Amino acid sequence: MRHYFLYGVAIVVATVIAFYLHVWLVNTIDPYVSKIMSQGHYMITSPRNSMYITAIAGVTSLITIGSVLLLFLLIEPKLPRTSPILQGALLAILILLIDGQLIRQPLMNWLIGNPPLVVLLELSKVWIPRFAMCILLTSIVRWRRLVSAGAL
Secondary structure, three states, X not given: OHHHHHHHHHHHHHHHHHHHHHHHHHHHHHHHHHHHHHOOOOOOOOOOOOHHHHXXXXXXXXXXXXXXXXXXXXXXXXXXXXXXXXXXXXXXXXHHHHHOOOXXXXXXXXXXXXXXXXXXXXXXXXXXXXXXXXXXXXXXXXXXXXXXXXXX
Protein backbone atom coordinates (compact mmCIF):
# COMPACT_ATOMS: atom_id res chain seq x y z
CA MET A 1 0.00 0.00 0.00
CA ARG A 2 2.92 2.32 0.73
CA HIS A 3 4.16 2.12 -2.87
CA TYR A 4 0.77 3.38 -4.12
CA PHE A 5 1.24 6.48 -1.99
CA LEU A 6 4.71 7.03 -3.48
CA TYR A 7 3.31 6.56 -6.98
CA GLY A 8 0.68 9.18 -6.14
CA VAL A 9 3.41 11.54 -4.93
CA ALA A 10 5.43 10.82 -8.08
CA ILE A 11 2.43 11.67 -10.27
CA VAL A 12 1.76 14.92 -8.41
CA VAL A 13 5.42 16.04 -8.40
CA ALA A 14 5.95 15.17 -12.07
CA THR A 15 2.66 16.89 -12.96
CA VAL A 16 3.61 20.08 -11.14
CA ILE A 17 7.06 20.21 -12.74
CA ALA A 18 5.82 19.41 -16.26
CA PHE A 19 2.89 21.83 -15.94
CA TYR A 20 5.02 24.72 -14.72
CA LEU A 21 7.68 24.02 -17.36
CA HIS A 22 4.96 24.06 -20.01
CA VAL A 23 3.44 27.32 -18.71
CA TRP A 24 6.86 28.96 -18.43
CA LEU A 25 7.81 27.84 -21.94
CA VAL A 26 4.51 29.08 -23.40
CA ASN A 27 4.91 32.47 -21.70
CA THR A 28 8.54 32.70 -22.78
CA ILE A 29 8.31 31.38 -26.32
CA ASP A 30 4.92 32.62 -27.58
CA PRO A 31 5.80 36.34 -27.59
CA TYR A 32 8.98 35.56 -29.53
CA VAL A 33 7.10 33.29 -31.95
CA SER A 34 4.39 35.96 -32.37
CA LYS A 35 7.05 38.49 -33.30
CA ILE A 36 8.54 36.11 -35.87
CA MET A 37 5.15 35.14 -37.27
CA SER A 38 3.89 38.73 -37.45
CA GLN A 39 6.55 39.40 -40.05
CA GLY A 40 4.69 36.97 -42.30
CA HIS A 41 0.96 36.42 -42.65
CA TYR A 42 0.48 34.52 -39.38
CA MET A 43 -0.29 35.93 -35.94
CA ILE A 44 -0.24 33.91 -32.72
CA THR A 45 -2.09 35.37 -29.77
CA SER A 46 -1.52 34.16 -26.25
CA PRO A 47 -4.28 35.49 -24.01
CA ARG A 48 -3.85 35.04 -20.29
CA ASN A 49 -5.97 32.16 -19.08
CA SER A 50 -8.23 32.51 -16.08
CA MET A 51 -7.36 30.68 -12.86
CA TYR A 52 -10.32 28.39 -13.53
CA ILE A 53 -8.88 27.24 -16.87
CA THR A 54 -5.38 26.94 -15.38
CA ALA A 55 -6.70 24.85 -12.47
CA ILE A 56 -8.58 22.50 -14.81
CA ALA A 57 -5.46 22.14 -16.99
CA GLY A 58 -3.33 21.30 -13.94
CA VAL A 59 -5.78 18.79 -12.48
CA THR A 60 -6.36 17.01 -15.78
CA SER A 61 -2.57 16.73 -16.18
CA LEU A 62 -2.70 14.26 -13.28
CA ILE A 63 -4.61 11.87 -15.57
CA THR A 64 -2.02 12.17 -18.31
CA ILE A 65 0.97 11.69 -16.02
CA GLY A 66 -0.74 8.87 -14.15
CA SER A 67 -1.22 7.16 -17.52
CA VAL A 68 2.45 7.67 -18.35
CA LEU A 69 3.43 6.10 -15.02
CA LEU A 70 1.14 3.13 -15.71
CA LEU A 71 2.66 2.72 -19.18
CA PHE A 72 6.16 2.83 -17.69
CA LEU A 73 5.31 0.20 -15.07
CA LEU A 74 3.96 -2.04 -17.85
CA ILE A 75 6.94 -1.66 -20.20
CA GLU A 76 9.75 -1.31 -17.64
CA PRO A 77 10.67 -5.03 -17.72
CA LYS A 78 11.34 -4.66 -21.47
CA LEU A 79 13.51 -1.54 -21.15
CA PRO A 80 17.28 -1.77 -20.82
CA ARG A 81 18.42 -2.00 -17.19
CA THR A 82 20.37 1.22 -17.34
CA SER A 83 20.04 4.54 -15.59
CA PRO A 84 16.61 6.00 -14.88
CA ILE A 85 17.64 8.96 -17.04
CA LEU A 86 18.03 6.73 -20.11
CA GLN A 87 14.83 4.88 -19.26
CA GLY A 88 13.06 8.23 -18.85
CA ALA A 89 14.41 9.46 -22.17
CA LEU A 90 13.21 6.26 -23.90
CA LEU A 91 9.80 6.64 -22.25
CA ALA A 92 9.60 10.29 -23.37
CA ILE A 93 10.50 9.32 -26.94
CA LEU A 94 7.78 6.66 -26.89
CA ILE A 95 5.22 9.15 -25.54
CA LEU A 96 6.21 11.76 -28.15
CA LEU A 97 5.98 9.16 -30.91
CA ILE A 98 2.54 8.03 -29.74
CA ASP A 99 1.37 11.65 -29.51
CA GLY A 100 2.72 12.48 -32.96
CA GLN A 101 5.02 15.15 -31.54
CA LEU A 102 8.37 13.61 -32.46
CA ILE A 103 8.03 13.10 -36.23
CA ARG A 104 4.53 13.92 -37.44
CA GLN A 105 4.07 17.42 -35.98
CA PRO A 106 7.52 18.73 -36.95
CA LEU A 107 7.09 17.32 -40.45
CA MET A 108 3.63 18.83 -40.87
CA ASN A 109 4.81 22.21 -39.55
CA TRP A 110 7.69 22.15 -42.02
CA LEU A 111 5.43 21.09 -44.91
CA ILE A 112 3.00 23.96 -44.34
CA GLY A 113 5.90 26.40 -44.41
CA ASN A 114 6.52 27.36 -40.81
CA PRO A 115 10.05 28.66 -40.25
CA PRO A 116 12.34 25.99 -38.71
CA LEU A 117 13.06 28.13 -35.64
CA VAL A 118 9.32 28.52 -34.99
CA VAL A 119 8.83 24.76 -35.37
CA LEU A 120 11.64 24.07 -32.91
CA LEU A 121 10.39 26.63 -30.38
CA GLU A 122 6.83 25.33 -30.54
CA LEU A 123 7.97 21.72 -30.15
CA SER A 124 10.17 22.62 -27.18
CA LYS A 125 7.00 23.49 -25.25
CA VAL A 126 6.00 19.83 -25.57
CA TRP A 127 9.35 18.04 -25.60
CA ILE A 128 11.00 19.62 -22.53
CA PRO A 129 8.12 18.96 -20.09
CA ARG A 130 7.70 15.39 -21.44
CA PHE A 131 11.38 14.57 -20.95
CA ALA A 132 11.39 16.15 -17.48
CA MET A 133 8.23 14.26 -16.46
CA CYS A 134 9.46 10.90 -17.75
CA ILE A 135 12.94 11.19 -16.24
CA LEU A 136 11.44 12.21 -12.90
CA LEU A 137 8.92 9.33 -12.92
CA THR A 138 11.55 6.70 -13.81
CA SER A 139 13.90 8.09 -11.16
CA ILE A 140 11.22 7.95 -8.44
CA VAL A 141 10.25 4.39 -9.41
CA ARG A 142 13.93 3.34 -9.32
CA TRP A 143 14.41 5.07 -5.95
CA ARG A 144 11.32 3.37 -4.51
CA ARG A 145 12.58 -0.01 -5.63
CA LEU A 146 16.00 0.59 -4.09
CA VAL A 147 14.41 1.66 -0.81
CA SER A 148 12.09 -1.37 -0.82
CA ALA A 149 15.04 -3.69 -1.45
CA GLY A 150 16.94 -2.15 1.44
CA ALA A 151 19.70 -0.88 -0.86
CA LEU A 152 19.32 2.68 0.45
